[in-house]
Amino acid sequence: MSGFFSKERITAGPNYNRWLIPPAALSVHLCIGQAYAFSVFNEPLTRVIGIQEALPEDWKLTTIGWIFSLAIVFLGLSAAFAGKWLEKVGPRMTMFTAACCFGGGLLISAIGVELHQIWLIYLGYGVVGGCGLGLGYVSPVSTLIKWFPDRRGMATGMAIMGFGGGAMIGSPLSVALMNFFSSDTSTGVAQTFAVMGALYFISMVIGSLAIRIPAENWKPAGWVPSEKPKKMVTQHHVHIDEALKTPQFYLLWVILCFNVTAGIGILGQASVMIQEMFKGGISPEAAAGFVGLLSLFNMAGRFIWSSASDYIGRQNTYFVFFALGALFYSLLPSLGQQGNVVLFIAASAVIMSMYGGGFATIPAYLADIFGTKFVGGIHGRLLTAWATAGILGPVLVNYIREYQIEQGMAKADAYNFTLYIMACLLVVGFICNLLMREVHPKHHLKPDTAGNGQ
Amino acid sequence: METKPTSLGRYVVAILFWAYVLIPLAWGVSQTLRKALLLLH
Numbered sequence: 435m436s437g438f439f440s441k442e443r444i445t446a447g448p449n450y451n452r453w454l455i456p457p458a459a460l461s462v463h464l465c466i467g468q469a470y471a472f473s474v475f476n477e478p479l480t481r482v483i484g485i486q487e488a489l490p491e492d493w494k495l496t497t498i499g500w501i502f503s504l505a506i507v508f509l510g511l512s513a514a515f516a517g518k519w520l521e522k523v524g525p526r527m528t529m530f531t532a533a534c535c536f537g538g539g540l541l542i543s544a545i546g547v548e549l550h551q552i553w554l555i556y557l558g559y560g561v562v563g564g565c566g567l568g569l570g571y572v573s574p575v576s577t578l579i580k581w582f583p584d585r586r587g588m589a590t591g592m593a594i595m596g597f598g599g600g601a602m603i604g605s606p607l608s609v610a611l612m613n614f615f616s617s618d619t620s621t622g623v624a625q626t627f628a629v630m631g632a633l634y635f636i637s638m639v640i641g642s643l644a645i646r647i648p649a650e651n652w653k654p655a656g657w658v659p660s661e662k663p664k665k666m667v668t669q670h671h672v673h674i675d676e677a678l679k680t681p682q683f684y685l686l687w688v689i690l691c692f693n694v695t696a697g698i699g700i701l702g703q704a705s706v707m708i709q710e711m712f713k714g715g716i717s718p719e720a721a722a723g724f725v726g727l728l729s730l731f732n733m734a735g736r737f738i739w740s741s742a743s744d745y746i747g748r749q750n751t752y753f754v755f756f757a758l759g760a761l762f763y764s765l766l767p768s769l770g771q772q773g774n775v776v777l778f779i780a781a782s783a784v785i786m787s788m789y790g791g792g793f794a795t796i797p798a799y800l801a802d803i804f805g806t807k808f809v810g811g812i813h814g815r816l817l818t819a820w821a822t823a824g825i826l827g828p829v830l831v832n833y834i835r836e837y838q839i840e841q842g843m844a845k846a847d848a849y850n851f852t853l854y855i856m857a858c859l860l861v862v863g864f865i866c867n868l869l870m871r872e873v874h875p876k877h878h879l880k881p882d883t884a885g886n887g888q
Numbered sequence: 889m890e891t892k893p894t895s896l897g898r899y900v901v902a903i904l905f906w907a908y909v910l911i912p913l914a915w916g917v918s919q920t921l922r923k924a925l926l927l928l929h
Contacts, residue, residue, distance in 0.1 A: 451898065451902060453902060454901075454902055454905060457905045457906050457908065457909045458905075460909040460913075461908070461909055464909060464912065464913060596909070596913070599913045599916055599917065600916075601916075602913075602916030602917055602919060602920045603912050603913065603915065603916035604916075605916075605919075606915075606916065606919040640908075644905065719926045720926055720927050722923055722926055723923055723924050723925060723926030723927035723928075724924075724927055725923075726920045726921070726922075726923035726924035726926070726927075727924040727927060729920055730917065730920055730921065730924060733917075779927070
């Protein structure tokens with residue numbers, strides 16, 4: 435059985451069509467992206483016993499909120515700790531494990547809902563499912579980088595765009611399934627979890643079966659690497675453990691963390707923020723439309739910005755993210771005060787595209803700085819920045835806003851200070867990006883160990 | 889350029905595989921787009 439999953443078994447022949455790899459990666463990312471749509475279950479989970487309305491013995495929203503938080507924490511932890519294992523066993527084994535964890539996690543959660551045991555949902559979706567998220571996120575990305583040495587940004591953008599798109603599929607699919615299964619005696623959540631667990635398991639297994647890795651020293655036919663080494667693109671490889679000893683890893687960690695923090699700051703509050711900043715001008719329906727528009731720009735930005743980074747360079751791409759992002763964040767309060775809805779929406783949409791772009795371009799940036807051999811494991815460790823930002827972003831926005839309102843500030847004005855803080859975070863990100871240099875040769879893998887993927 | 893599929897069957901497999909991921913994605917995007925159009929109201 436281990437032979438079937440081994441790296442040798444999935445090493446592609448010389449004529450393999452590399453364009454079959456992106457859909458294999460998308461098969462996984464479109465499934466795990468469902469995590470971002472988990473909030474559609476929040477309200478139905480508060481009335482599992484009461485069915486029509488929440489009863490005192492039903493779960494509270496604060497209890498349910500921990501499910502998603504746990505999943506994101508375990509996404510970061512599994513990606514960070516499974517990095518070496520991922521590089522050792524290869525993408526098929528990792529993606530299959532991710533399928534078992536994510537599909538199995540949903541099935542455990544279905545049992546948890548049926549028995550009304552919250553700990554089973556924490557364990558199922560939060561811990562087991564979260565591990566599936568981490569493994570499923572990192573594995574296809576590093577494989578794509580190896581298949582597309584000429585277009586690393588575009589390749590990783592395709593997969594990570596799938597993660598954004600997964601929420602767009604997961605949300606309406608969940609609602610449709612809950613409507614189908616709901617009855618006088620059930621909210622339909624348990625059945626929906628079970629069906630989605632089975633569907634996602636099948637889709638992710640298809641991805642794991644289709645994935646291939648290129649042979650050692652494989653290059654796309656007709657592609658000749660530039661003889662003149664490109665600035666900030668290494669031809670060497672840095673081991674996972676060695677990468678942690680370089681300042682570049684920590685600079686990239688801050689770059690990702692602050693870019694994501696700023697994005698989450700606006701994404702998590704978008705609906706309420708636009709309604710409060712344009713009091714009476716934006717209906718709740720229009721605010722929901724605003725959130726939908728931001729999701730579309732978030733997804734499109736993942737592909738467009740990462741593809742653009744192949745031409746303008748990773749460092750320049752992040753310069754654009756941070757400079758433009760800081761400028762637009764600083765402009766949002768005055769656009770709100772002027773009542774300029776169109777420019778407010780346009781600036782927010784561009785900010786969201788750069789939030790998505792930041793996620794999608796970072797694996798290619800890592801491959802440029804640390805080489806492609808261990809990029810999966812290094813990417814996994816860098817994703818702890820995402821988990822940190824997942825806490826930092828909402829905390830900054832919520833707590834500062836609450837504090838200001840308690841001090842007597844108008845709700846519409848309470849966002850301004852947090853928006854300026856986000857702009858400051860992006861300025862710090864800009865400086866970190868400015869400090870990025872090539873890794874010192876002492877960290878490079880010695881040629882005699884370069885073939886060893888341990 | 890990279891190696892091209894040498895037979896019709898390989899082209900069909902590639903197209904079907906892409907369709908398998910792009911059709912659900914297009915459905916999800918259309919659902920979100922419908923929601924985004926509410927901004928015009």
